[in-house]
Amino acid sequence: MNNEKQEQHKYKVAFYARFARESDEEVVAVQQNLLRDFGLKLGFENSKEYCDNGYSGLNIDRPAFSEMKRDIETGEIDVVIVKDISRIARDYSLIGDWIDYVDSKGIRFITTDGTFGLTPFPHPAKILNSLTTQRRKNNP
Numbered sequence: 001m002n003n004e005k006q007e008q009h010k011y012k013v014a015f016y017a018r019f020a021r022e023s024d025e026e027v028v029a030v031q032q033n034l035l036r037d038f039g040l041k042l043g044f045e046n047s048k049e050y051c052d053n054g055y056s057g058l059n060i061d062r063p064a065f066s067e068m069k070r071d072i073e074t075g076e077i078d079v080v081i082v083k084d085i086s087r088i089a090r091d092y093s094l095i096g097d098w099i100d101y102v103d104s105k106g107i108r109f110i111t112t113d114g115t116f117g118l119t120p121f122p123h124p125a126k127i128l129n130s131l132t133t134q135r136r137k138n139n140p
Contacts, residue, residue, distance in 0.1 A: 010046070011044055011046065011078040011079045011108070012046050012047075012048070012076055012077050012078050012079070013039055013044040013046060013047040013048070013077070013078070013079045013080075013081060014047070014048055014049075014050055014068050014071065014072075014077045014079070014080045014081070015032065015035035015036060015039060015047055015048070015049045015050070015081050015082075016035075016049075016050045016051075016064070016065070016068055016080060016081070016082045016087060016088070017031045017032055017035065017049070017050070017051045017052070017082070017083065017087060018051070018052045018053075018055060018057060018062065018064075018065070018082075018087045018088075019031075019051075019052070019053045019054060019055070020054070020055065020056050020057060021054060022053055022054035023053055023054075028051060028053060031083055032049060032051065034083060034112060035049075035081055035082070035083065035112065036049075038081060038112045039081055042110075044079060044081070048071070048076070048077070050064035050065070050067060050068045051064050052064045052065055056090070057086055057087070057088070057089050057090035057091070058089070058090055058091055058094075059091075059094070060088075060089060060094055060098075065088075068080070069101075072102075072105055072107060073105075077107065078106075078107065078108065079107065079108040079109075079110065080102065080107055080108070080109050080110070081110045081111075081112065082109075082110075082111055082112070083111065083112050083113065084111050084112070084113045084115065085111055085115055085116065
């Protein structure tokens, strides 16, 4: 194991999944497996999974999201990994609030689509482009 992966092994990771419409276990498992596999490839092994099934991204009043934030507050989480930024929120102001929040807590935020991750936070235009692309995929 190289030094970077040894360092990442020490982090406590949250894998967060959200589905706007109630999804069956198979659909949920696909996203959770994606997050798990992605985290393992980066060397993150100490993880906890959070999933809000049937909750809109237009607000953040979601049970698993609230639990994850409580765990961040108590120091149980150092890294949050999601499939894409729309799993956190679909409202630009809520996304901005989330970015400010994780930054203020020193939390590393990673998306499997590469919008956020191992580099500093992206330019707002990249965030907007990512959200627009996701909307087009979901509403052809």
